Amino acid sequence: MATQHTKQKMPDEPTAEHNVLEITNASVAFAMERGDARVLDDVSINVRRGEVLGVVGESGSGKSMLADSMLDAIDSPGTLTGDVVFNPPEGGEPIKVNDLSKEELRRFRWERVSMVVQGALDSFNPMLSIGDHFVETLRAHDYDIQEGMERARQLISDVHLEPDRVLDAYPHELSGGMKQRALIALSLILDPDVLVMDEPTAALDLLMQQSILKLLSELKTEYDLTIVIVTHDLSHVARISDRLAVMYAFELLELGPVEDIVMNPAHPYTRELLNSIPDIDADLDEMASIEGTSPDPLNVPKGCSYHTRCPLADEQCRATNPDLIEVSEDHGAACFYTDEARETIPLKKEVSK
Amino acid sequence: MSDDPLLRVDDLSVHFGGNEGILDRFLGDDKGVVRAVDNVSLDIGENDVVALVGESGCGKTTLGKAMIGLQRPTSGTVRFRGQDIWKSNLEPGDIPYKEIRKSLQMVHQDAGNSLDPNRTIFKNLNPALKKWRPELNLVERRELVHQMLDTVGLTPADDYASRYPHQLSGGEAQRTVIVRSMLLEPDLILADEAVSALDVSLRVNLMDLLLELQEMFSTSFVFISHNMANARYLAGRADGRIAVMYLGRIVEIGPADEIIKNPQHPYTKSLLWATSGLSEINDPIETPPVRKIDIPDPENPPSGCRFHTRCPEAREYCTSNTPDLSGMSGPSDRHEAACFDAHDRIDYRNSEPLTDDLDIGVADDAEQPAD
Numbered sequence: 001m002a003t004q005h006t007k008q009k010m011p012d013e014p015t016a017e018h019n020v021l022e023i024t025n026a027s028v029a030f031a032m033e034r035g036d037a038r039v040l041d042d043v044s045i046n047v048r049r050g051e052v053l054g055v056v057g058e059s060g061s062g063k064s065m066l067a068d069s070m071l072d073a074i075d076s077p078g079t080l081t082g083d084v085v086f087n088p089p090e091g092g093e094p095i096k097v098n099d100l101s102k103e104e105l106r107r108f109r110w111e112r113v114s115m116v117v118q119g120a121l122d123s124f125n126p127m128l129s130i131g132d133h134f135v136e137t138l139r140a141h142d143y144d145i146q147e148g149m150e151r152a153r154q155l156i157s158d159v160h161l162e163p164d165r166v167l168d169a170y171p172h173e174l175s176g177g178m179k180q181r182a183l184i185a186l187s188l189i190l191d192p193d194v195l196v197m198d199e200p201t202a203a204l205d206l207l208m209q210q211s212i213l214k215l216l217s218e219l220k221t222e223y224d225l226t227i228v229i230v231t232h233d234l235s236h237v238a239r240i241s242d243r244l245a246v247m248y249a250f251e252l253l254e255l256g257p258v259e260d261i262v263m264n265p266a267h268p269y270t271r272e273l274l275n276s277i278p279d280i281d282a283d284l285d286e287m288a289s290i291e292g293t294s295p296d297p298l299n300v301p302k303g304c305s306y307h308t309r310c311p312l313a314d315e316q317c318r319a320t321n322p323d324l325i326e327v328s329e330d331h332g333a334a335c336f337y338t339d340e341a342r343e344t345i346p347l348k349k350e351v352s353k
Numbered sequence: 354m355s356d357d358p359l360l361r362v363d364d365l366s367v368h369f370g371g372n373e374g375i376l377d378r379f380l381g382d383d384k385g386v387v388r389a390v391d392n393v394s395l396d397i398g399e400n401d402v403v404a405l406v407g408e409s410g411c412g413k414t415t416l417g418k419a420m421i422g423l424q425r426p427t428s429g430t431v432r433f434r435g436q437d438i439w440k441s442n443l444e445p446g447d448i449p450y451k452e453i454r455k456s457l458q459m460v461h462q463d464a465g466n467s468l469d470p471n472r473t474i475f476k477n478l479n480p481a482l483k484k485w486r487p488e489l490n491l492v493e494r495r496e497l498v499h500q501m502l503d504t505v506g507l508t509p510a511d512d513y514a515s516r517y518p519h520q521l522s523g524g525e526a527q528r529t530v531i532v533r534s535m536l537l538e539p540d541l542i543l544a545d546e547a548v549s550a551l552d553v554s555l556r557v558n559l560m561d562l563l564l565e566l567q568e569m570f571s572t573s574f575v576f577i578s579h580n581m582a583n584a585r586y587l588a589g590r591a592d593g594r595i596a597v598m599y600l601g602r603i604v605e606i607g608p609a610d611e612i613i614k615n616p617q618h619p620y621t622k623s624l625l626w627a628t629s630g631l632s633e634i635n636d637p638i639e640t641p642p643v644r645k646i647d648i649p650d651p652e653n654p655p656s657g658c659r660f661h662t663r664c665p666e667a668r669e670y671c672t673s674n675t676p677d678l679s680g681m682s683g684p685s686d687r688h689e690a691a692c693f694d695a696h697d698r699i700d701y702r703n704s705e706p707l708t709d710d711l712d713i714g715v716a717d718d719a720e721q722p723a724d
């Protein structure tokens with residue numbers, strides 16, 4: 001499993017505990033009429049301090065569940081099993097997130113790990129002004145309001161909004177892109193160490209999406225953040241991410257530095273996914289979709305979950321689910337045939353450099 | 354058939370809201386009016402593919418709907434084979450509105466929601482056939498539906514025909530609504546964000562299907578998208594054009610390849626900037642090539658060139674003069690842009706550059722992320 005990440009990638013603070021979040025064997029199940037739906041299946045992944053981790057997957061791949069587990073924010077009746085451990089950057093005892101009491105969890109969120117949820121544009125209360133949201137959050141966590149609002153103004157200008165105008169505005173008075181940026185500012189108000197974002201730009205225009213990614217990379221440097229971005233669009237987060245985690249059918253299929261994942265992926269799914277992305281630079285004749293569809297959460301195929309669509313699948317793949325194994329330094333893939341995959345599924349895109 | 358194109362949009366405007374009383378009209382008070390489409394002209398030929406690209410709220414869907422007669426224009430005309438589609442006094446030989454509507458079909462943004470959840474796929478598709486192909490009996494209609502389902506890859510067709518919409522995946526629902534629009538053998542299909550809701554890995558497949566159908570039935574397509582990569586794929590493969598819209602106007606139009614490789618309008622360039630390819634993953638994200646990332650209020654669009662408030666190339670001249678969409682002196686005479694800079698206008702060159710609130714480049718003083 002994903003326990004081989006011992007390699008420190010960040011150039012600075014090599015002595016500090018470098019994993020800010022350690023997720024071990026996390027599973028999420030929902031009891032449904034038709035049976036138990038496993039929407040996250042035994043995923044282990046570490047989030048390193050100061051990195052941008054991109055979690056990529058199609059709809060129904062379990063990527064949002066992975067994001068939610070990082071704050072133990074799985075909606076009932078879903079249940080999270082496994083371990084989620086947070087290592088405070090200032091040192092001290094690791095915090096076991098899924099053992100926290102309700103009150104401790106309330107403090108942990110926002111102050112340690114903050115989240116921008118999917119459909120963020122509806123995250124504001126329409127009856128409150130943007131400024132009220134900041135005040136409300138500060139008050140709920142017993143922060144000094146005056147001091148906090150100073151910080152709010154700074155954050156709002158950091159996301160290229162005018163504090164005077166935005167703090168007094170009601171959500172409906174802001175455009176989608178402005179709301180999203182205001183929400184990012186709000187999520188940083190209590191100075192969290194980790195920012196988890198679920199499809200932070202999905203409902204926005206391309207120009208705004210890219211601008212927000214640019215903003216995030218600036219915020220990351222300024223506020224010393226670790227960022228986890230969950231998205232369905234690999235090409236979109238590739239440039240901002242340090243590492244990419246590829247999810248399929250509620251499992252982690254591949255994990256590694258972004259260059260490795262994009263230029264030399266080892267899992268057949270990642271390779272085919274890359275070939276299927278309508279890329280602006282690629283040759284028009286060289287794009288093809290993946291045949292078949294993702295499995296139903298109630299009926300995930302036995303063995304490797306990708307075997308129904310994989311051109312390389314054989315008896316072994318149908319019988320046994322492969323673990324994430326190291327294919328090169330810091331790069332793991334859950335496939336028995338990574339060498340064959342690289343041979344038989346050529347990457348069609350010209351990914352230069 | 355005459356020399357008229359399949360569809361000719363001439364100086365078309367669609368305005369929404371505001372004071373519409375007669376008195377207001379005399380007083381010239383147009384407060385609160387959103388000019389969703391403003392003086393747009395565009396020709397769609399037979400067997401033509403045009404991708405309309407722009408940010409949300411730029412008027413691309415409104416223009417599309419006005420083109421197929423679903424939205425009555427405030428001014429200007431839409432001609433179908435030379436005849437105004439809103440013409441009320443028909444003369445002999447004219448095509449009635451109903452016939453025109455049948456020839457101009459639409460595939461809506463949200464396929465799942467555009468099917469009746471209480472009816473099977475066949476019963477969803479049947480009414481249109483029953484109305485427009487009265488010569489067919491039930492057996493023939495069923496046969497035709499099955500044949501079309503087969504064509505779009507929904508096999509076995511009889512199984513799919515008896516399913517309910519919730520039993521289809523997103524891609525299958527999308528194929529079904531495409532079948533519904535094709536059943537009437539239209540001359541033009543407006544596909545509004547037809548692939549945006551699909552998973553990335555399925556998009557190319559669906560776009561290939563659209564292209565296949567386009568070729569098979571010689572249907573013209575207007576494809577609305579906010580995504581340059583998708584627009585390029587569709588228009589590029591069909592040898593079609595890309596039209597870029599900004600705040601109700603077409604700012605650049607031309608062959609797909611020209612627009613992607615040789616964009617002339619600064620707005621087109623900014624859209625391309627936002628569509629980074631995978632080959633650039635090692636480069637840090639650059640500062641957006643616009644002076645402001647937010648779109649101005651559409652109720653109160655900027656004077657002159659509407660992009661001047663965000664345009665990095667804007668000069669004083671652009672604030673009061675509106676550029677026309679006109680041909681580029683380049684390899685392709687089909688390439689047109691509405692920009693003084695692209696056309697190298699003297700008056701533009703002689704005026705002062707706008708450098709006011711360059712509020713985007715905080716990165717200049719902050720550290721560039723190492724990435």
